Amino acid sequence: MKLFLIALYSLFLVAMASGITIAYRQAEGLVEPNYYEKASAYFSTKSAESSSGLSVILPDSLQKGSNDILVSISTHGKPLRNAVVTFFVGNLSKKTYDRTVPMKETEPGNYRTTAVIPFEGVWLARVDIQKQQLQTSKKWFIELN
Known part of the structure; x- marks a missing residue:
């Protein structure tokens, strides 16, 4: 019985040492x-958004296939003109389908582009806005069934 407990204790120590070693070597960087x-x-970005009175109206929904994306941007109730605006869409499981497309200003404060979502799944959409000191992004998830 004493020999069995010694073997069991030794096995426990080896398992603990192995677990700690593996955890240390494969740390994911928490x-x-x-x-x-x-x-x-x-x-500081959120503060700049707040002080500029930034308002961004994003598309209600997107669908599989070609999408016409329209984003309205205003500051203090006035259209944000001549900004550099890009639209990103990417699948959460496959980076090969990530796309970033520039948006063109069609009317004051209205930016438009076309983006393709090739298949169903969970997608991340992001609108990046740059104008002088204001550099911000608006992100949202799209789940297509």
């Missing part, structure tokens, strides 16, 4: 590098 700089940039 701590974000440059966290403070990234958080500071996020809060």
Whole structure:
């Protein structure tokens, strides 16, 4: 019985040491590098959005196939003109279908482009807006069945 307990205890120690070693070697990095700089940039972007009175109206829905994307952007109730606006759409499971397309200003504050969503699944959509000191993004998920 004593020999059995010694063997069991030894097996337990080996298993614990192996688990700790594997966890140490394959750490996924739970701590974000440059966290403070990234958080500071996020809060300064949100502050710039708030002070400029930014309002972005995104498309209600997207569908499989070709989509006409219209985004309305205004600051303090006035259309945001001459901004650099891009639209990104990417599948969460396959990066080969990620696409970024520029948006053209069709009317003051209205930006339009065409994007293709080739198949069903969960997609990430993002509108990037750049004008002088204002650089921001609006993201949302699309689930197509």
